[in-house]
Amino acid sequence: MGEVIVVTSGKGGVGKTTTSANLGTGLAALGQKVVLVDTDIGLRNLDVVMGLENRIVYDLIDVTSGNCKLKQSLIKDKRFANLYLLPAAQTKDKSAIDPEQMLKLCQELKKEFDYTIIDCPAGIEQGFRNAIAGADCAIVVTTPEVSAVRDADRIIGLLEAAELYNPKLIINRIKPVMVKRGDMMDISDILDILAIDLLGVVPDDESIVISTNKGEPAVMNKASKAGEAYRRMTDRIRGEEVPLMNLDIPDSFFEKFKKLIGMR
């Protein structure tokens, strides 16, 4: 039996889809059999981030409403034969799917795949409830901003209420220069507030934009810092102990001097 992991955040635009694509691709690169499920009905994105938008025939709601077989709807990835995408419906109504159907679907997928990764829509409404219905565990993505952390806190509460305990946190879009200046909350600030386990930290990185432009997840790019962050996370998911990426900026001469005279 495989594992169903839902990627959530509460606040929109913090990096759920980017995370799903990179963790899924990264796990596939490690030889795992993976399926990515896009549950953002009406705002389908994961196909584009994966570069698979031209191959879609059927979607999630075709499957749950019996228009096609599950196997027919799965799109094979370009790079890995053990990686698949189940795209969201773009034109159908959100209410065309309910939590019970999602649960059944996940139970099917678990039999086939080592990892089923569910890209959750923003918000706490029906789309969220659908996305978490069949999940065994949850990842909460946040950025180091007040509004995103606040929404993450709310999501953690809702996950707990749905009996999804011990979610793992990803802090995305950290800007080391701003952290150093004291203008951005750092990892320990956020962990202090949310009090959950950390899965990883991802720097704010242009290579994410570039890889999204190309439809090739950054995790495949050896030169990408964000890609390195995702590779470490997939290793952690596989049960390895990997240190956090060092995002600190070395002290300048002036800063060393400040520390020396005890100003910091």
Add this chain to the structure above:
Amino acid sequence: MLEFISRMLGKENATSKNVAKERLRLVLVHDRASISPYMLNKLKEDLIKVISNYMEIDESTLEVNLSQDDKEVALVANIPVLKMKRDFANK
């Protein structure tokens, strides 16, 4: 001049990160200060049980609620007492 130097050298507390942390702390005190009707009922039942060991209270008009203002959250209970039990130990 001194202020200028200390600004140059960087003061920790006024950073926007610390402002963010404090605002988050306050907003989460409020966000987290909700209790489900189920939990509130359990709490009421437990309160009644404990207090009844000491006095007779009016269960029908008993009120228990979370209340909040800008700075803090409090558990506020209004429990009408019908009769006190005799306090033997005090005699």
